[in-house]
Structures are given as C-alpha cells and as structure tokens.
Amino acid sequence: MDNETSLRNERKRGSGVKVVYDILRDEILDLELPPGSPIDEVQLSERFGMSRTPIREALVRLAGEGLIDTLPNRSTMVSPIDFLNMHSYFDALVLMYRVTTQLAAKYHRPEDLEVVRALQAEFAAAVEAQDALAMISTNAALHLAIAEAGRNPYFTGLFTRLLNEGRRILRLYYQSYNDRLPRRFVEEHDEIIAAVAARDTELAERLAREHAEQIVSQVQKLLVRGDRLDIQL
Amino acid sequence: MDNETSLRNERKRGSGVKVVYDILRDEILDLELPPGSPIDEVQLSERFGMSRTPIREALVRLAGEGLIDTLPNRSTMVSPIDFLNMHSYFDALVLMYRVTTQLAAKYHRPEDLEVVRALQAEFAAAVEAQDALAMISTNAALHLAIAEAGRNPYFTGLFTRLLNEGRRILRLYYQSYNDRLPRRFVEEHDEIIAAVAARDTELAERLAREHAEQIVSQVQKLLVRGDRLDIQL
DNA sequence: TGCATATTTCTTGTCGACAAATTAAATACA
DNA sequence: TGTATTTAATTTGTCGACAAGAAATATGCA
Numbered sequence: 001m002d003n004e005t006s007l008r009n010e011r012k013r014g015s016g017v018k019v020v021y022d023i024l025r026d027e028i029l030d031l032e033l034p035p036g037s038p039i040d041e042v043q044l045s046e047r048f049g050m051s052r053t054p055i056r057e058a059l060v061r062l063a064g065e066g067l068i069d070t071l072p073n074r075s076t077m078v079s080p081i082d083f084l085n086m087h088s089y090f091d092a093l094v095l096m097y098r099v100t101t102q103l104a105a106k107y108h109r110p111e112d113l114e115v116v117r118a119l120q121a122e123f124a125a126a127v128e129a130q131d132a133l134a135m136i137s138t139n140a141a142l143h144l145a146i147a148e149a150g151r152n153p154y155f156t157g158l159f160t161r162l163l164n165e166g167r168r169i170l171r172l173y174y175q176s177y178n179d180r181l182p183r184r185f186v187e188e189h190d191e192i193i194a195a196v197a198a199r200d201t202e203l204a205e206r207l208a209r210e211h212a213e214q215i216v217s218q219v220q221k222l223l224v225r226g227d228r229l230d231i232q233l
Numbered sequence: 234m235d236n237e238t239s240l241r242n243e244r245k246r247g248s249g250v251k252v253v254y255d256i257l258r259d260e261i262l263d264l265e266l267p268p269g270s271p272i273d274e275v276q277l278s279e280r281f282g283m284s285r286t287p288i289r290e291a292l293v294r295l296a297g298e299g300l301i302d303t304l305p306n307r308s309t310m311v312s313p314i315d316f317l318n319m320h321s322y323f324d325a326l327v328l329m330y331r332v333t334t335q336l337a338a339k340y341h342r343p344e345d346l347e348v349v350r351a352l353q354a355e356f357a358a359a360v361e362a363q364d365a366l367a368m369i370s371t372n373a374a375l376h377l378a379i380a381e382a383g384r385n386p387y388f389t390g391l392f393t394r395l396l397n398e399g400r401r402i403l404r405l406y407y408q409s410y411n412d413r414l415p416r417r418f419v420e421e422h423d424e425i426i427a428a429v430a431a432r433d434t435e436l437a438e439r440l441a442r443e444h445a446e447q448i449v450s451q452v453q454k455l456l457v458r459g460d461r462l463d464i465q466l
Numbered sequence: 467t468g469c470a471t472a473t474t475t476c477t478t479g480t481c482g483a484c485a486a487a488t489t490a491a492a493t494a495c496a
Numbered sequence: 497t498g499t500a501t502t503t504a505a506t507t508t509g510t511c512g513a514c515a516a517g518a519a520a521t522a523t524g525c526a
Contacts, residue, residue, distance in 0.1 A: 013486055013509060014305045041478070051511045052478090053286070060290055064297035072247045073478060073517050085386070091336075092387035099328060153318070154325035158391050246479060246516055274508075284481045289509090306487050306508060473522065484511075492503070 016050050020058040028067050028078050029164055031171045035080040039068055065161065081168060086223065089165065094212040096159040097143065101192060101208035103150030105201040112149035113197055119145050120189050127182040135182055136170045142189065146196065166219075173222040188214070249283050253291040261300050261311050262397055264404045268313040272301060298394065314401060319456065322398060327445040329392040330376065334425060334441035336383025338434040345382035346430055352378050353422050360415040368415055369403045375422065379429065402452065421447070 024044075027033045039059065045052045059076065062068045070076040082089075104112070119142040126134035140163040147156045188211045195204040257277075260266045272292065278285045292309060295301045303309040315322075337345070352375040359367035373396040380389045421444045428437040 016510080042476095053510055056290070056479090057293055057509095060293045061297055064294055074519085075477075085384075088385040088387060091385055095328075095332060103324075151318075152321040152324055154321060154391060154395065158387060162387065249480080275506095285508090286480055290479095307489085308507080467526100469524105469526085471522100471524075473520100475518105475520070477516105477518085479514105479516075481514080482512100484509105486507105486509075488505105488507080490503100490505070492501100494499100494501075496497100496499085 016048070016054040017057045017061075020044070020048055020050075020055055021061055024058060024062060025067065028062070029167045029171075031168060033078050035078050035168075037078040039076045039078065065164075067164075081165075083223065086220075089162070090216045090220070092158070093162045093166065094209065094216060096147075096155060096162055097208045097212035098205050100143070100147035100150045100152070100155050100159055101196065102201050102205040103152055103155070104146045105196045105199050105204035107151045108149035108196060108199075112145070113193070116142065116145045116149065116193055116196075120186075120193060123189065124186050127186055133171075136167055139185070140164075140167060146192070149196070169219065169223075173219070184214075185211070249281070249287040250290045250294075253277070253281055253283075253288055254294055257291060257295060258300065261295070262400045262404075264401060266311050268311050268401075270311040272309045272311065298397075300397075314398075314405075316456065319453075322395065323449045323453070325391070326395045326399065327442065327449060329380075329388060329395055330441045330445035331438050333376070333380035333383045333385070333388050333392055334429065335434050335438040336385055336388070337379045338429045338432050338437035340384045341382035341429060341432075345378070346426070349375065349378045349382065349426055349429075353419075353426060356422065357419050360419055366404075369400055372418070373397075373400060379425070382429070399452075402456075405455075417447075418444070 024033070033039075041052045041055050041059070044055045048055065059068060059070070063070050063076075067079055068076055069079045119138060123135065123138040123142055126138050144156070144160060144163060147159050150156070188207065192204060192207045192211060195207055257266070266272075274285045274288050274292070277288045281288065292301060292303070296303050296309070300312055301309055302312045352371060356368065356371040356375055359371050377389070377393060377396060380392050383389070421440065425437060425440045425444060428440055
C-alpha cells in the first residue's frame, strides 16, 4: 500500500497515531487481520511510512481495548476470539442492550431520534440489499446511537466494546445471514424505536431484551454449526 | 524521591512501564495527584530515572482508562471528576453491584468464598479500627473478589473501573466516614456473602442492590454537603 | 546420529536528540 | 498605557540508533 507511505510528508503532527490506530482497528474487526495474526512493528512502520514510536503508541491503545495481545519481549498478535467463555459475552451483551435502550427511553432528546431513524433506514436498506456486511455495521451503529441517547458513558463504552467484538464474531458467519431473519430484526427495531420515542421504559427494556436474546440464540446456532465444522481460531 | 531513580540500573527490561503506570495510577486514585494536576513527561522521566518513551507509554495506558486527559500538542493532566454526570456513575455502579453479585451466586467455587471471607474480615477490621482509607480499599477489594467469582470479565472490567473512580470520590469525603454507618455495611456484606454461598441468585441480587443504593444515597449526601462547602475540582 | 551448548538473527524496549506546536515573554506601535 | 506583533522558551511528537531478550540456527561432542 504505497498510498499510505506517500502520506509521509503531508502528515500533521500527532495525527499519525490516530491513522494507524483506526486502520488497524478496522482491519482487526473486519478480520482482514484474523485472530492470531502476528503484528510486526517494523513492518507496520514501513507500511505507514513512519517511525516505530507512533506505531507502538497505537498498539498500546489497541492492547488497552483487548484487540491485540502483547507477549513481553516477544511477539504481539491479534487477540483470539474466546469461544470458550462466549456465554460471558452474551450475558454482557444482552444486559447492555436492555439497559442502554431503557435509558434511551428515559433520557433521549428529539434530535437523538432523528439519528436513530436514519440509521434504521440504512439498516433496512442493507437488509433489502442482502448486504450482510452492511447489516452488521449499520445494526451496530443503530444500537450505539440508541445507547448514546441514554447518555451514560460507562454503558456506552462497554457496549461499544461488546459490539466491536460482535462485529468480529458475526464476520465469521455473515454468509449464514441470508435467510429471512433480518427482516424480523427490522420490525423489532421499529418497535424498539417506537417504545423509546414513547418514553415507555419498561416496554423498551423488554423489547430490547427479546431482540438481544433473539440475536444471541441465532448466533449461538451459528457457533454450534461452526464448531461442528472444526473452525479453529 | 531518589530511591526511585536509584533503581535505574537494576530495572528489568519492560518493567519500567508497569512501575510508572502502577505508581501514577495509585497516586491519582489516592488524590495525591488531584484532578487537574499537570503531568509533565520530562519531570516524570527525571523522577523515575528513565527516558520519556516508557513514561509516555504509561501515560497512554492511563489515558485509555480515562484517568488522565491529553490535549494534543499541549499539556496533559489528571482527569477531573465529573460531578455533573454523577447519576450516570451511580446507575452503572448499582447495576454492576447487582449483576456481579448475582453471577457470583451462580458461578462461584468454594475457593472463591475463602478469598471473599478473608477480605470481609479485613473490611470488618478496618471498620473496627475506624480506618476510613482501609475501609475504602478493602470494600472495593471485597466486592471485586465477589465479582471475580461471577467470572464475567466484561462486568468485572467495568466494575473495576467504577470502583476506582469511586475510590477517588470517597477519598474526598473519608473524614465523614466516622459514624456508625460502616457497621451496617459489615452486616450487609455478611448477608450478601451468605446468599452467594447459598447460591440464592435472587436474594443475592436484591441484597446487593439494596447495599449499593445504601452506599449511593450516602455518598450523594456527602456530595451535596461538599457542594455547599464549595469544594472545587 | 542425537543432544547440549554456543552463536547468530530477529524483535522488542529504551535512549538521546531534533523538530513542530504552543505558550510565555518581549518588543514595537498607537 | 494598552494592544498587537514578533521572538524566545517550553513541551510534546517523531525519529534513528543501540541494547537486551528470545527464537532460530549452527556448532561441538558423545
């Protein structure tokens, strides 16, 4: 990728770290860098046309979010997906779905709903177009927008992290996303948004819970199928 | 502190970052570095007797946990405590109390309870000795041990962060911790531990919730009092 | 040939120095 | 005297180089 190194001289001071961080983060979440991939600092510094210092800073941040694992004095690699403790993940995901949606119903402002509805339209379009990748990302963006409307940075922070992890997992199985299930998700989204708009916290929470459990059970099915196919990570 | 610089030559490769990180983290949480304090890299590098590189790495990690704020190309400082959005904090704290205790009741193993009971004994001793600082730290350690028994790293991660934040807040008001309220906490802890040991998830969750709300309402009283005293941060 | 030891290679961790951005100080001007 | 502009000083961001630790390779010995 020489268009990255060519940016060497026109780069603003301090922006280098963010660029590297963003690109690597996306590549990890999109599985372009699959779990277990070795991360070589000099290689990256050559690729991005900068010294190892900003690269290392980006890597430290990625490690802080659990996206890469660093073995002291030894290699660093993309974090494996922990299929063994997946139930922990699902527990946390469902709870964050519930609580962020509930808080959104409580604290949202009119302008929040505009963003949410726009993203829901994008999600519906992705479903209509059978674009599984777009479904995954717009779905995450939608639920994150709802969470933002709840205005609790602690929950949105954890939820962001969980949705990112989910992006990696779903990426593995996006082929299986071609049945009619996504249409049901569109309807459920509409119901959730309506409950949020009506400030019905109880209903919003219940719908979010059912929606989340729906997704989880679906993903779990995919995981079981994956295990049978001996997918290794 | 020359005993820190004197470690210059006997330092193991790679340990420098951890040392700086741990020390700064404690100093921030104990309010030895109060919110808003400027963080100077060269000053720290002189203090710890190492170059700016490992110092910066430690600072990046601290920034990742929200303990310091970095202004690009400008100074970096200890993060202020956000009193305006305190309710977000309390919401998250109460929920984590509830969910981690509930999971502990579900998933704990016998050896977990030994650790928990030992920490509860420490907490009781701190209460008996009227040592407010020890109360704060042993209380956090106790609840974190309970959370660990629940075996959900996502929840324990967020809970750790929240308890740390709480350490900073309580530190502000530890003088006010001299009434008989802590004794009640000891009893509540005993009840919670008993419910966890009995694997009564519902009871454990309810007790944890009441316990957490107890603490929150108490801290809120302190905060109101603090505002009246015009404490600035 | 098989195994232990020594050597080389490779990657990371740390360092000192320089350059850019910002703030503080100093100077010029009305 | 007060304000605007220029200059100096301070602090961060980046760089290239070196050293330490671990892995890979080569060497020595039975």
